[in-house]
Amino acid sequence: xxxxxxxxxxxxxxxxxxxxDKQKLVEVAGNLHKLAVEQLEKLxxxxxxxxxxxxxxxxKSKEKSGLHQEEQTPHSESQTEPKQEDKVVSESREKPKxxxxxxxxxxxxxxxKGIWRTAPLVPNQTISHYPKTCASCNSGLEIDQQAKxxxxxxxxxxxxxxxxxxxxxxxxxxxxATCTCGHQTKEKPLVGYVSVVEGRSRDLSLQEYGxxxxxxxxxxxxxxxxxxxxxxxxxxLLNDWVGVSLSVGTIDRCIREVGIACSPVVEELIEQxxxxxxxxxxxxxxxxxxxxxxxx
Numbered sequence: 001x002x003x004x005x006x007x008x009x010x011x012x013x014x015x016x017x018x019x020x021d022k023q024k025l026v027e028v029a030g031n032l033h034k035l036a037v038e039q040l041e042k043l044x045x046x047x048x049x050x051x052x053x054x055x056x057x058x059x060k061s062k063e064k065s066g067l068h069q070e071e072q073t074p075h076s077e078s079q080t081e082p083k084q085e086d087k088v089v090s091e092s093r094e095k096p097k098x099x100x101x102x103x104x105x106x107x108x109x110x111x112x113k114g115i116w117r118t119a120p121l122v123p124n125q126t127i128s129h130y131p132k133t134c135a136s137c138n139s140g141l142e143i144d145q146q147a148k149x150x151x152x153x154x155x156x157x158x159x160x161x162x163x164x165x166x167x168x169x170x171x172x173x174x175x176x177a178t179c180t181c182g183h184q185t186k187e188k189p190l191v192g193y194v195s196v197v198e199g200r201s202r203d204l205s206l207q208e209y210g211x212x213x214x215x216x217x218x219x220x221x222x223x224x225x226x227x228x229x230x231x232x233x234x235x236x237l238l239n240d241w242v243g244v245s246l247s248v249g250t251i252d253r254c255i256r257e258v259g260i261a262c263s264p265v266v267e268e269l270i271e272q273x274x275x276x277x278x279x280x281x282x283x284x285x286x287x288x289x290x291x292x293x294x295x296x
Contacts, residue, residue: 003035003135004031004032004035004135005135005186005188007186008135008136008183008185011136011182011183012028012136012183016181016183019181020181024137024181027136027137027138027139028137031135031136031137031138054198055198055199117245121154121156121169123169123170123171124168124169124170125168125170126172127170127171127172127173128173129172129175129187130143130147130175130177130187131175131176131177131187133185134179134183134185135183136179136181136183137179137181137183139180141177141179141185143177144177144178147175147176148175149173149174149175150174150175150186151173151174151186151188152172152173153171153172153189153209153210153211154170154171154172155169155170155171155172155210155211155212155213156168156211156212156213156216156244157169157170157213157215157216158213158215158216158219159215165219165242167216167242167243167244172189172208174187174188174189175187189207189208189209190207190208191205191206191207191208192205193205193206193260193261195256195260204253204256204257204260206257206260206261211246211250212246212250212254216244216254217255217257217258218258220234220238220251220254220255220258221254221255221258221259223237224251224255225255231248231251231252232248234251235247235248235251
């Protein structure tokens with residue numbers, strides 16, 4: 001069953017509900033109920049019952065306390081306005097003075113010139129993705145030959161050959177279909193596990209939508225971790241020997257995504273270590289922040 005999106009909810013109105021028969025109306029109500037339960041569970045998540053960082057609890061508590069104070073504090077015209085001097089002092093405290101690059105955000109700055117591909121990608125094959133069921137009433141959808149894709153993206157994937165390896169380009173097209181109930185369902189790339197790390201500006205998620213396929217991402221991660229090559233050197237290797245041009249940011253994202261995908265294997269290994277009677281440890285020492293350390 002497809003998950004309802006904003007586009008699906010925008011198509012639902014009173015006239016749409018009145019046009020449905022009883023069976024389809026029950027299916028639509030069940031999908032809306034499931035979406036409401038998911039959103040309620042998401043609102044109730046915190047650091048104790050999910051993978052959210054503890055810092056997220058502070059923002060939720062501040063929002064609740066702020067709403068509670070607004071409900072209790074009556075707005076009356078008799079309240080005295082702050083003095084002009086107090087306003088100037090508060091504004092100066094809220095707006096800190098800029099000190100060079102102190103307030104500069106990382107990454108591409110607004111207005112900076114972008115760097116794009118000099119040559120477009122040429123796909124070796126095209127794969128079409130059609131919606132199988134209606135996102136509203138769960139009815140089966142028929143494939144229309146006149147349907148047009150609403151989105152598409154390229155994927156570079158590594159394939160093993162008898163005499164070596166080859167990187168092929170695949171174009172994925174996602175179509176939309178109209179159900180007998182009048183609802184238009186769009187097929188979209190799937191999204192998997194989402195990694196939430198405290199202090200990171202953007203959460204990292206495993207999803208189908210991406211330029212690098214799973215095999216090529218695994219190859220990049222193995223070269224970086226097993227053979228200890230830097231991101232710029234991996235970029236040079238792919239460009240010179242495989243003919244694939246990737247940015248350093250894309251290579252770094254591939255390495256992190258493969259690390260997230262390996263998390264179930266790591267958890268299984270931890271359980272095996274904890275349940276084993278004898279654990280053999282390597283006493284090879286190392287330096288950490290100038291201090292000599294080892295395991296024993």
